[in-house]
Amino acid sequence: MKKPSRIGKVAHDIGLSTWFGGTFFGQVSLNPTVSSISDESERGRVLSEAWARFQAANLPAMLSTLLGWRLGGVREDSDLRAPGLTRAKDVLLGGAAFNTVVSAILGTSTAAVSRGGATPVRSGTRPSRQTPPEAALAMRLLRFTGDGSLVVVSALIETAEPKPRGFLSRLLSG
Amino acid sequence: MRTLSTAAWVAHNLGLAACFGGLLFGKAALNPSLSAIESEAERGKILNTTWNRYNAINVASFATAAITWFPGRLGLSGKEIDQQTRNLVLAKDILFGVGALTGLASVIQGRALTDQAPDGAVPIESGTTPSSETPEKAASLLRSVNQLGNLNILVTGAILGITTVLSMKATKSARFSAVSRFLP
Numbered sequence: 001m002k003k004p005s006r007i008g009k010v011a012h013d014i015g016l017s018t019w020f021g022g023t024f025f026g027q028v029s030l031n032p033t034v035s036s037i038s039d040e041s042e043r044g045r046v047l048s049e050a051w052a053r054f055q056a057a058n059l060p061a062m063l064s065t066l067l068g069w070r071l072g073g074v075r076e077d078s079d080l081r082a083p084g085l086t087r088a089k090d091v092l093l094g095g096a097a098f099n100t101v102v103s104a105i106l107g108t109s110t111a112a113v114s115r116g117g118a119t120p121v122r123s124g125t126r127p128s129r130q131t132p133p134e135a136a137l138a139m140r141l142l143r144f145t146g147d148g149s150l151v152v153v154s155a156l157i158e159t160a161e162p163k164p165r166g167f168l169s170r171l172l173s174g
Numbered sequence: 175m176r177t178l179s180t181a182a183w184v185a186h187n188l189g190l191a192a193c194f195g196g197l198l199f200g201k202a203a204l205n206p207s208l209s210a211i212e213s214e215a216e217r218g219k220i221l222n223t224t225w226n227r228y229n230a231i232n233v234a235s236f237a238t239a240a241i242t243w244f245p246g247r248l249g250l251s252g253k254e255i256d257q258q259t260r261n262l263v264l265a266k267d268i269l270f271g272v273g274a275l276t277g278l279a280s281v282i283q284g285r286a287l288t289d290q291a292p293d294g295a296v297p298i299e300s301g302t303t304p305s306s307e308t309p310e311k312a313a314s315l316l317r318s319v320n321q322l323g324n325l326n327i328l329v330t331g332a333i334l335g336i337t338t339v340l341s342m343k344a345t346k347s348a349r350f351s352a353v354s355r356f357l358p
Contacts, residue, residue, distance in 0.1 A: 021195015049207035
């Protein structure tokens, strides 16, 4: 049996924390606050720049979470202690990665509608009357995938340290 | 008791993750992006509003991580763990203390920066750099908030790393594994 490597486990945990905490900050703090900017196009620029900068750190963080889990021996170790939770975490990791990649694509396509990412918006999740229709559609989908990412990544943290006799472990192991 | 310990562990990890990732987003993504706003005063307003909004979550998250750590940790006599583990536990205690102090100082300095102008609209170059229009006191507050923020990221990252190593040690030592059921 492959033992979990210390570097793999730390990379997994730090990556997961960056993924969750950063998404949380963006969703609950930045997205609603941009509506205070008087120019709607500047709101779009700030959003696209900030989220693009975060994705530059978040995508490697996501990758280190996934690699730590699959190749760092973290999954094998968890599987021995709580197989039900481990399978649940496999599904959650796949769902979270998919949601994050789709969110990044939707965010990029919203920004690409206008020069320099200056797409006019009402807030980080709501289009305004000036928002072009294709960007408005991307933003509506983004609201769904963004919230989804947050929920799924927080559930991932809940399965991060499976204890054999823990409530979730017992529930999922049957 | 075990279910309670699992819940504490989850709360502990969520609290640390919210602190670490949130600070990283603010420093690496929000702060430099504010220069996209033309009005320097509006940059300050967005900076202060966004950070103050997150600071409430950050304080609650850090407090949750600390509250779930110390009660279980106080139950450790020290005999059930080896010297290396004992050092890691002590390092985590100290880092929690440093993190609480720097976090609190950062919140206080952030509030003082907000109070320098109505709605926090202090003119700035970006989230880390004052502009030629920034009053001297506000510039000094902006610099200290940034230094404290950098320290906070390092401290929270170190706590996360130690937490991971301790959780790995818990699975190797039978005695520590038994005790760790009561630790987050």
